[in-house]
Every structure is written in structure tokens, then in C-alpha cells.
Amino acid sequence: MIKKRIDEDINKDSIKALIGVDYPLYKKIDNALLLYEATRTERIVISQRLRNILRDYEGAVDNTWAVMRDTGVVAICTECAISDGGSCCGRGIEDRFDVSLILINLLISGDIPRERTDKEGCFFLGERGCLIRARHTICVNYICKRIETGLTAEELYCVQDAIFQETEKGFLLEETLKREIILPLSLQSP
Numbered sequence: 001m002i003k004k005r006i007d008e009d010i011n012k013d014s015i016k017a018l019i020g021v022d023y024p025l026y027k028k029i030d031n032a033l034l035l036y037e038a039t040r041t042e043r044i045v046i047s048q049r050l051r052n053i054l055r056d057y058e059g060a061v062d063n064t065w066a067v068m069r070d071t072g073v074v075a076i077c078t079e080c081a082i083s084d085g086g087s088c089c090g091r092g093i094e095d096r097f098d099v100s101l102i103l104i105n106l107l108i109s110g111d112i113p114r115e116r117t118d119k120e121g122c123f124f125l126g127e128r129g130c131l132i133r134a135r136h137t138i139c140v141n142y143i144c145k146r147i148e149t150g151l152t153a154e155e156l157y158c159v160q161d162a163i164f165q166e167t168e169k170g171f172l173l174e175e176t177l178k179r180e181i182i183l184p185l186s187l188q189s190p
């Protein structure tokens, strides 16, 4: 179904991009898939600058995960999910995603979840945690009481520094992607 629509839209020479978060998630995913397919067939060309920023951002994401592993944040989150059912990846957070952030995930991973795994949780939450690489700022920034009290001041500083680097680079990436791809293709009306 999605594949058919992608082919039709691309053939129509009328690729459009949805702006903002006020669309149903499936529509935003659909639209991001269309744009991603267009980048793969080079209907939409990704500039070298955008590629560099994307690579830089991926490095920052890797670094955040490494710091979180080394400081014990990952272990604290796993323990919380197992013993207390977790609470920070609640249903509805996915609605804060716009097409550009979904497209960034596609450009990094080549795929995006199409179905919800956890009925109570965020659309992107899998059995073993978050299924996507480019998370929303609200996800990356969140430091709960359990983490805050479980880490030394130095560890907390390292985590916050990594988070800052990731969100800074993520912000630059989103802005560049919007300026170079999303805005020129945006719809005038929904």
C-alpha cells in the first residue's frame, strides 16, 4: 500500500512534505517514507553539507549511548523497566515527532517501526527499549530522580555533556534538513 503510493507520488512529479506535528503519526511516517525513497532514487538530492552534519550527529548519538553505558544509566533504565515497568516512554510521546525527525531516522537506519509494540508505551518503544536512533530532544534530555541519585556528580556531568552534544548536533541537523529538503517541498495546505 505504502509502496504503491510512493511509486504513484514519485511518478506524479509532485513530492510534497508535511510540516509540523499536527498530523496523524501514520501520515507523517508515510510522508517520511516517500521523501526517503526520493532521496534513494535521487529525486531529492542530499547535499554534502547535510551528509556531513548527519554523520556528525550519528557520532554524537553513539557517544551518548557509550557514556550512558559506562556511567550505568543503561543499567538503571533496564532495572527500572524490569522491576517497575518503566514510565518515561509513555504513549503519546511519538506525537511530538515530525516528518523531518522520522526522515532522519530513515536516513540513518533505512527503516522505521510501522506498528506499535507496546500498547501502553510510545509507538517507538520495543521490548528491549527504544527502537530508533534519532530520538526526540524530550527523550534525550530526560534525567529522572533514579538516575540523578544513582550517579556521582562527575558521572552526571559526563552524561549531561553527551546529551548537550547530541541535542546541539541534532538541532543543527533538523534545521538544515528542514531548510534544504522539507521547506522547499512543503504543502501550502494540509
Ligand code: SF4
Binding pocket: 088, 089, 090, 093, 094, 122, 123, 124, 125, 126, 129, 130, 131, 132, 135, 136, 139
Ligand atoms: S526514547 Fe524512544 S521509545 Fe522512549 S519515548 Fe523517546 S522515542 Fe519513544
